[in-house]
Amino acid sequence: MKRIFVIKEKCTACLNCVVACQKSHAGSDFYAPIRDIEPGRIYIQAVGASPVPLVCMHCEEPACVKACITGAMRKDPDSGIVSNEFTPGKCVGCWMCVMACPYGVISPKAEHGKKMAIKCDLCMKRNGPACIESCPTGAIVYMEEAEFADYKQCLAAVNSI
Amino acid sequence: MPNCYGDCTTCTSSHASIQEMYLQTKELGIETTFDRYRNQLPQCGFGTEGVCCQLCSHGPCRITPKAPRAICGATADTIAARNLLRLEAHGLSAYCHQLEEAIHTLKATAQGKTPYAIREEGKLREIAGLVGLDDSKEKNALALDLAEVLTHELRKGTEEPLALVELLAPKARLQKWSGLGIIPGGPLSELRDALTMAMSNINTDPVSLLLTAMRLSIATGYMGLVATITLQDIILGNPQIGKTRADLGVLDLETVNIVAHGHVPYVAVAVLQEIAGNETLLEKARKAGASGIKLYGSMDTGQELLQRLGTAGQGFGGQLGNWLTQELMVATGAVDLVMMDLNCSIPGMKLAADKFHTRLVSVSHVLRMEGVTDNLDYKPEKVKEQAVQLIEMAIEAYQNRGKVNPVHIPPHQSEVIAGVGVESLLNILGGSLNPLLEVIKSGQIKGIAAVVGCTNNRNGHDSASLTLIKELLKRDILVITAGCVSSGAQIEGLQTLEANSLAGDKLQSICTALGIPPVLNFGSCIDIGRIGIAVTAIANTLGVDTSDLPVAASAPEYLEQKAVADGIFAVAFGLLTHLGPVPPVAGAPLVTKILTCDAEDLTGGKVSVEQDMVKAADIIEAHIQAKREKLGI
Numbered sequence A: 001m002k003r004i005f006v007i008k009e010k011c012t013a014c015l016n017c018v019v020a021c022q023k024s025h026a027g028s029d030f031y032a033p034i035r036d037i038e039p040g041r042i043y044i045q046a047v048g049a050s051p052v053p054l055v056c057m058h059c060e061e062p063a064c065v066k067a068c069i070t071g072a073m074r075k076d077p078d079s080g081i082v083s084n085e086f087t088p089g090k091c092v093g094c095w096m097c098v099m100a101c102p103y104g105v106i107s108p109k110a111e112h113g114k115k116m117a118i119k120c121d122l123c124m125k126r127n128g129p130a131c132i133e134s135c136p137t138g139a140i141v142y143m144e145e146a147e148f149a150d151y152k153q154c155l156a157a158v159n160s161i
Numbered sequence B: 001m002p003n004c005y006g007d008c009t010t011c012t013s014s015h016a017s018i019q020e021m022y023l024q025t026k027e028l029g030i031e032t033t034f035d036r037y038r039n040q041l042p043q044c045g046f047g048t049e050g051v052c053c054q055l056c057s058h059g060p061c062r063i064t065p066k067a068p069r070a071i072c073g074a075t076a077d078t079i080a081a082r083n084l085l086r087l088e089a090h091g092l093s094a095y096c097h098q099l100e101e102a103i104h105t106l107k108a109t110a111q112g113k114t115p116y117a118i119r120e121e122g123k124l125r126e127i128a129g130l131v132g133l134d135d136s137k138e139k140n141a142l143a144l145d146l147a148e149v150l151t152h153e154l155r156k157g158t159e160e161p162l163a164l165v166e167l168l169a170p171k172a173r174l175q176k177w178s179g180l181g182i183i184p185g186g187p188l189s190e191l192r193d194a195l196t197m198a199m200s201n202i203n204t205d206p207v208s209l210l211l212t213a214m215r216l217s218i219a220t221g222y223m224g225l226v227a228t229i230t231l232q233d234i235i236l237g238n239p240q241i242g243k244t245r246a247d248l249g250v251l252d253l254e255t256v257n258i259v260a261h262g263h264v265p266y267v268a269v270a271v272l273q274e275i276a277g278n279e280t281l282l283e284k285a286r287k288a289g290a291s292g293i294k295l296y297g298s299m300d301t302g303q304e305l306l307q308r309l310g311t312a313g314q315g316f317g318g319q320l321g322n323w324l325t326q327e328l329m330v331a332t333g334a335v336d337l338v339m340m341d342l343n344c345s346i347p348g349m350k351l352a353a354d355k356f357h358t359r360l361v362s363v364s365h366v367l368r369m370e371g372v373t374d375n376l377d378y379k380p381e382k383v384k385e386q387a388v389q390l391i392e393m394a395i396e397a398y399q400n401r402g403k404v405n406p407v408h409i410p411p412h413q414s415e416v417i418a419g420v421g422v423e424s425l426l427n428i429l430g431g432s433l434n435p436l437l438e439v440i441k442s443g444q445i446k447g448i449a450a451v452v453g454c455t456n457n458r459n460g461h462d463s464a465s466l467t468l469i470k471e472l473l474k475r476d477i478l479v480i481t482a483g484c485v486s487s488g489a490q491i492e493g494l495q496t497l498e499a500n501s502l503a504g505d506k507l508q509s510i511c512t513a514l515g516i517p518p519v520l521n522f523g524s525c526i527d528i529g530r531i532g533i534a535v536t537a538i539a540n541t542l543g544v545d546t547s548d549l550p551v552a553a554s555a556p557e558y559l560e561q562k563a564v565a566d567g568i569f570a571v572a573f574g575l576l577t578h579l580g581p582v583p584p585v586a587g588a589p590l591v592t593k594i595l596t597c598d599a600e601d602l603t604g605g606k607v608s609v610e611q612d613m614v615k616a617a618d619i620i621e622a623h624i625q626a627k628r629e630k631l632g633i
Helices: A016-024 A063-067 A096-100 A130-134 A145-160 B016-028 B033-039 B076-110 B121-130 B139-155 B163-168 B171-180 B187-197 B206-236 B266-277 B279-287 B299-306 B323-330 B347-353 B380-398 B422-428 B434-441 B463-474 B484-491 B497-502 B505-514 B525-542 B561-572 B589-603 B613-631
Strands: A002-006 A043-047 A050-054 A107-111 A114-118 A140-144 B242-246 B256-262 B293-298 B319-321 B337-340 B359-362 B414-418 B447-453 B477-483 B519-523 B551-555 B576-579 B606-608
Touching: A002 A145, A016 A043, A016 A130, A063 A096, A130 A140, A140 A145, B016 B323, B033 B323, B076 B139, B076 B187, B076 B206, B076 B380, B076 B561, B076 B589, B121 B139, B121 B206, B139 B163, B139 B187, B139 B206, B163 B171, B163 B206, B171 B206, B171 B589, B187 B206, B206 B525, B206 B561, B206 B589, B242 B319, B242 B484, B256 B266, B256 B299, B256 B380, B266 B279, B266 B293, B266 B299, B266 B337, B266 B380, B279 B293, B279 B380, B293 B299, B293 B323, B293 B380, B299 B319, B299 B414, B299 B477, B299 B484, B299 B519, B299 B525, B319 B323, B319 B484, B323 B347, B337 B347, B337 B380, B347 B359, B359 B380, B414 B484, B414 B519, B422 B525, B434 B525, B447 B463, B447 B484, B447 B525, B447 B561, B447 B613, B463 B477, B463 B484, B463 B497, B463 B613, B477 B484, B477 B505, B477 B525, B477 B613, B484 B519, B497 B505, B519 B525, B525 B551, B525 B561, B551 B561, B551 B613, B561 B576, B561 B589, B561 B606, B576 B613, B589 B606, B606 B613
Parallel strands: B256 B293, B256 B337, B293 B319, B337 B359, B447 B477, B447 B551, B477 B519, B551 B576, B576 B606
Antiparallel strands: A002 A140, A043 A050, A107 A114, B242 B414
8 A cells, every 4th residue: 555654854844744734634714724723643743953754654453443442443454544534423532542553643632522533544535645745855755665665775875875 | 940851952941040930830830932942843944944935925935956946936045145134134123223212312311301311421522523523512412413413324325334334443344345345324224225125036146135134234233233332321321340140039029029121221220210219109119018129130121231230220130131031030920010122022921921910011112012001112201200100010010919829039149240341341451452452462361252142942041152151261262241141141150250260271360360250241232332342442453454353253042133133243344253053044055155154255254153062162262263373472
């Protein structure tokens, strides 16, 4: 499956990906202030002055799915996408997935008193992830594993000269 | 302070009092700059490197390997140079505001409408004579003439060279500046042209934009700094050596406490006069349960007062701190009223004040803050009544002290020896610069470094400036401070005789012999102009250019736009100018090269952006050593 991969040296912390993610998951109100919409599903953390993008790996054996007490979180066998949005209404906001995820990429959200864990769904309702399109430096890419391995090799070769 | 995780230092301070108060704010649930900094991380690399342009609606455009030019075709260099010029224009604009207010105050004082007086008649006659006025006139009439001349200077066209530049700048400087075509005219006209150039697609040549930045900086130096200081001295008195105390521990539990925060001292001076002479107010304060009324300083307004402890600053209660201290001084709960003027009053201070009884009041018509409803905009003709009103408001507020949250004053404070200026320095030296020059020649003092400007918690509050100062002292380099750096140095006791133990053997022995601290306080950030005057005097005495002297400038924690204008002026003035954090030009290769390298061929000055303060001290020392060798001393 295609996944989001990170080349963190290229990240400049502009947060474009976070904004694009928020907007793509927030319906059609273009003029709503971003901060009011919802938290992003891709994260840029700072370690000292260096930005580090954090994205969901859509794991083969997802810890979040294992930890989910209601069966809301699933890995779709066809697309490989891990999400709790295949099962509307099932997520009760217990945050077990938030605790279990080794990559720290699931966030709690509370809206109108309804609690729900939110995470990257690879923009399944859209044609490809919005974050990838918004990145000005190529710090995040959307590729098949083999394709990314090849790309990494190219980068490593360029850097070695 | 507790470090949450990772290696960031943005919630740390070099001062024990601030560390203590930070814990107190955590306990009370008050969010401060120290917390909000963390929330803003990581910060966008395009803005940090100065290669984001938001001028037109095609943008924002960012420069990347994929997109080496903006939509209009502008390069990283055009964008960064234009952004830098815009920043600087903002700084000069605020300086012009301060000068205009000084001119207005001088006029009203000469007409007998203010509680101030012409205190330095000699200085008035000297500057008046210099600009071609009849200096034998009666002093008040002469002051009105001077106000007229300076108003004209401020407003005249760009094609008429500024009188103060031509009259005060060293000859060698004038030649260089004239060759580069950067002798400015009236600052307001210069601002108009610079901002016009910096509009989309008018001036897109990075070299021309940088030369314009130099031009603005010279207008900043001679009008924004020197002219304003001169007027403030005439009205409030020259700096005089005096002693006071600094740090939050100076706050008195028993008194009504007013803090003057900002840059412009006039209202604070009027408040000090009322405290000293208005028995009715004192009686009101006593009735409210206080033992008296005190006025303290914060930031540069405080520096202006503590430089004049014998004259306009008489009765000053002590200096609380600098920019990063403002929320924490309110969080002591012992401040009844903060009078805010001009720049550097942050919305965060209101958040802290909301947790206490503290009243925030604007005393400047340009300053407004959301949630602050008390605005007593300074009017020279009304300042006496305004001062009374402020004190009454403070007494009223005092009666609610401790009712919302508890009072907590950290016990730390330090002595401060302040009041250095050109005149008081000459006094110490016995009337001539020669003794200073002799000890520089002999190597007792290796050189002089002006460590000036703001405070910035990118590396932790005051950590860069204090590290740099201590490193320079070890290397026998005399340090001069101005601006928020001064408050940081004062709190750590660097402006005391005891601090001489931190200096190298040679510097230590000469400072001990003269009875001066190794870190001399030149005052507020506007007093950087005084350093310019002192350096000019040294250069003229030796018959050399400013760029030949064993001196350097550093703003190790620069924060805002006035500092940008000051920094560029230091380069134009021919000095090695060390800056931290790295100014937003690093994404523009040509601009970076011009500022850090090529500028030396043009003006003799250049920028260094070494962020390791020990290495920065090495660079400054090497520069000073090279200049010494060139002078043959």
